[in-house]
Amino acid sequence: MVEAAKSQFSASETIGALLARNASSYGSNIAIREKERGIWKETTWAEYAEEVLACAAGLEKIGVKPGKAVLILGDNRARLYGGMLAISLLGAYAMPAYPGATIEELQHFLSEVEIVAAIAEDQEQVDKLLELRSASASGIAHVIYDETRGLGSYEDDGLMSWDHLIKVGLDYLNLDPHRRDELLNRAKPEDPAIFLHSSGTTGKPKGVVLSQKNVLAAARNGHAAGVYGEDEDILAYLPMAWVGDYAITVAAALMFRFTVNVPERQETVVRDMREIAPTFYLAAPRSWDQMLTTIQVGMENSTPLKKWFYHFFMDRAIAAETRKLNGHSGGALEPLGRFLGEALIFGPIKDQFGMSRLRSAFTGGEAIGEDTFVFYRALGIKLRQFYGQTENSAITAMQAPNEVRLHTVGKPAPGVEVKIDASGEILLRSESVFDGYFNKPEASAEALVSGWLHTGDAGYLEDNGQLVVLGRVSEVMHTAGGERYVPNYIENRLKFSPYIKDAAVVGAGRNELTAMICVDFEAVGHWAEVNGVPYVSYSDLSQRDEVAALIRPAFERVNKAVTEPLHLKRFVCLPKEFDPDDGEITRTRKLRRKVVEERYADVIAALYDGSAEVHVSAQVAYETGEMGKVERNLPIREV
Template sequence: MILPWSRPTSGRLKMQPERQYREDPPEDALHPDWREDDHLIQLLVHNAREHSDEVALRERHRGIWHEYTWQNYLDHVMSLAAGLEARGVRAGDRILVVGDNRPALYFGMLAAVCLKAIPSPAYPDTNPAELQGQMEAEAIRCALVEDQEQVDKLLSVRENGYDRLQLIVFDDERGLKGEEPKGAVSTLDLMAQGQQEREKRPGLDADLQSRVSVHDIAVLLHSSGTTGAPKGVPLKHGHILSGVRSASTAGYFRKGEVHMAYLPMAWVGDFIFTVGAALALRFCVNIPEKQETALHDLREIAPTLYFSSPRAWSNMLTRIQVGINESSPFKRRLYHHFMPFAVELERRRLEGKVPSALERFWRGVGEVLIYGPIKDHLGLSRVERPYTAGEAIGEDVFLFFRALGLNLLQFYGQTENCALCVAQPPDSISLHTAGKPFPGVDLKINKDGEILVRANNIFDGYFNNPDATQETLQDGWMHTGDAGYLEEDGQLVVLGRVSEVVYTEAGDRFIPTYVENRLKFSQYIKDACILGRERAFLAALIVIDMEAVGHWAEEHGVAYTSFSDLSQKAEVYDLINGEVVHVNTVLPEGLQIRRFVNLHKEFDPDDGEVTRTRKLKRKVIDQHYSPIIDALYDGRRAIEYEARISYETGASGMLKRHLTVHDVIPARVAEEA
């Protein structure tokens, strides 16, 4: 394996139209090969016409699955579009979308697209202050939300001085029906109004469908915002369809996939899979009852396509391990016999070795006794195309699911290229590579080691941010901001962010995210922040995984009362020490982790420590944990740390925590002790 340091350096509210988002040069000059009528709405119309009775979307509500055919889908979109227009929504308006995955929110986004308005999703756990920032930046005057919780957030924003919000459309009527705030209307009432408009104007549907262009913005997504305010990323119909068709050509998507929509609607992967690919390839999209029941609903859905983050795959593995430890002795023996066998078999297969006839026989026995039942229990028995993306996945996690018989593949991409850029080819898997470019995607590494890409699915510029656009798009190439290199067979290895390439006091070059990802490969470590820039050695702030470490503590008789208490147990420090030592084995001598602290809490997006996608905000962490960082480097073995905590009411307080500072003990020394 080549390491990074071995490479070179509701009433009718009239909304006055505002200035629409424009681009220079003219749209058709940017993509002369795009066909004007090739867009998401045209695909929806085609599906409703040619496959009207085919199920397009299913939602579990109060334990019952409710189905929407393609014709139902189109009717809902048209009624909502007519209703929104009757309420004053116009071309160029940005429409805030907030909530968990719900059919009405997807219908509403496409309804906005019919009006040439721009849906702008936000994460459902975004707090009012962050929402206000997004609304101010995008001059939001209309919002489409899930329930009373999100309505209350918007009312808070309005009370905080944002008076431009005129229309709030909500889906779940509980707590709101009959007591709607000013300017609020339910999706059902809005659809009823839209249906009346359609009945009064027989040609309205055709008019709405004809307005859309392939050059229109289909969705306004946002960058993670690790180093500042998130940037708006407008993706046009042409970008999305180019990416989806490229992935389909390469065999990563197929027509008629069964897909579960549970990822945040503000994440690019959800829009691409649940809207873009679903419309282009007629997926049957399934929406779980709520996030808490997603894993249970997954078994009933039994998808053929499953896309999840490395963290979710790791959590699924932890769930399996906990379940096995709580099962009968006979089941545990079977598991501990067959799983290591399958993992080793898969490891050797990836090295190009062919299993013997006897090994294939026992692999078949294991499929009946262990692998098949586990996949069925998880709801993955029909998955033919399982994917992971967002960050590096742990080798143990990756091998485990491949050993089960799932052809798990890694994707690499950004919001700016519709998340469809590079993927592992099914017949050439490597544990450390991200794969090869999709058809139609050009990729190269510049002299600074930065990954550059060029393709039709790459965005045309950030929203109202020409400086950032000029920095990212240069000479027809998109600068990803990621460092990497190409293997001899053309596979891409991603090392981390170029901006995060730093040096120790001795001049040793390293990328913190590379080390952090390897720490997070451990089931016991949920998050980590590597320190060491211009320091004498590397140190780490560790966030334990409460579920995995808690189960380990119960198995080993370690009593605890809370996350904070568990994290500071001597036995837990020894456990984490072993994980750090394991990571140190792949690090050069000068870049090994020497000291670490188990934090008393998780990194919290509401505290600004991580983004909504769980990416570290290093400047904030350096500020929040400055006393702890000082203790790591001045030789102290413990620190009394005063931690500021925030309550749901908005109030805050201080708690004093005693934290241990732990020197990393090499494995042989620990054994002798």
């Protein structure tokens, strides 16, 4: 399979060459469809290539060139994806940002590279860009917007609609009959494909420029590993600033001719996914958890007969899948039982959530809970785990369908070499590895040594070649007694509980471990309603004794899985969730440990000084930009 992939695609391929191939050889196939006002609008590869070329020509006309950047700001939109491809044709930097990025975060991007233009989704993002432009010495000269609603009266300099940009581009293309081919063949494999950023858990995010060679090599590696095939139907709903979205929705989709389906809005993703029924689906553990919670809530509200059938088939399927994951055989549903279960329970659930055609389903970004993982596999969805990072174009290791274990992330993909150094750090080598952090030679020298990428993750390889990831090397800590532990490893296992959204484990240099918990408002709120537990707000619900009893089993399960010196002794439920706008977590929901420990220093002190409760005044950033506080007395709970 690897050799077939190598023979089909050359290492000298570029985004422009693949776009030309798809337009000429598969021009009538659907490249992208987008839902607008309830209707799916389809664009063929021939039409898509023409629009990308017109966009590239228009951007070049307004001053986009190599060494300059174009900011992409908004939720998933077909035109924003086309804009990223167009920028790649010019050899410039396409720089997507999270839709919720603040002015301060965007100003950091402006300090890295000259951003000459921006492509925005709608009025909200245009307003943000205009504010950014007025607050910065080096302004963004041109702002192109997709959705016109609310922008008709705007007269700011450099503001133009997508349609106007395309008209400018088409006029420029039609001046020279050779310009289309020249644009498609201009960029080289070493030229940039995308300008992303690291998570920024320990400081400002670092710029990560992935070349066209990097992202296309990763796409080939993923195909060779059997992650996806050709002509997949996928849903484009992941944040455009996350490497996982680019790797699948842009690079792999271009190379293997996926049909990319863009939902109408983030709020309609579940409904739109049911209509599309994708063949490939990648989601973070949190998304799989939320879907499971929705299924369970729905079953709780159904008739007694439906609940009986649900538990009759699901309980047996879950038990069989659990035995299989633990290396035991036997106990699976008989063929007739599976057939009836599929007809009555499994099939309707998968159809309701748009999973009836799934051939490949993956989860990544962090560890997934056993209950969630087992549930989907019992349902008949062969959910698998994968491991990757921005610096390696997202695709590193993944589980094969018949080699699934909860504690591993699978074997390295073909084209990716993995080894573990003396300190236990995971090292990678592949064509998909970047060339270094943007304008940060010292950080680059630390990350890339003798051709090997130092991932910063601790882990090990099992005898069968399966990779186990423990957590960040920088987060390996020791108790006062010298016991070694990785907080993130324990935190992820606490989050296996559907009632715990986030956790921060504390204990470095101390005699025992404790934790600060953010409960999941949706899951706990539903549980409270079903069980008659009254509450008026998140801060009120999180401090209820009944809720403490609800999440205590999660601590007990963790304590059974770790050695006695690493047992969690006490915990406190915080009165608000960790929020990226408050700086406590990143946009990808990774904990900013230093910020959290500084902000909740009084809470941490109370966890160790014998206090029965602690008063906390927590900072909250509202959507208006105003700052507020949540004040509450928090009981200190014993595990």
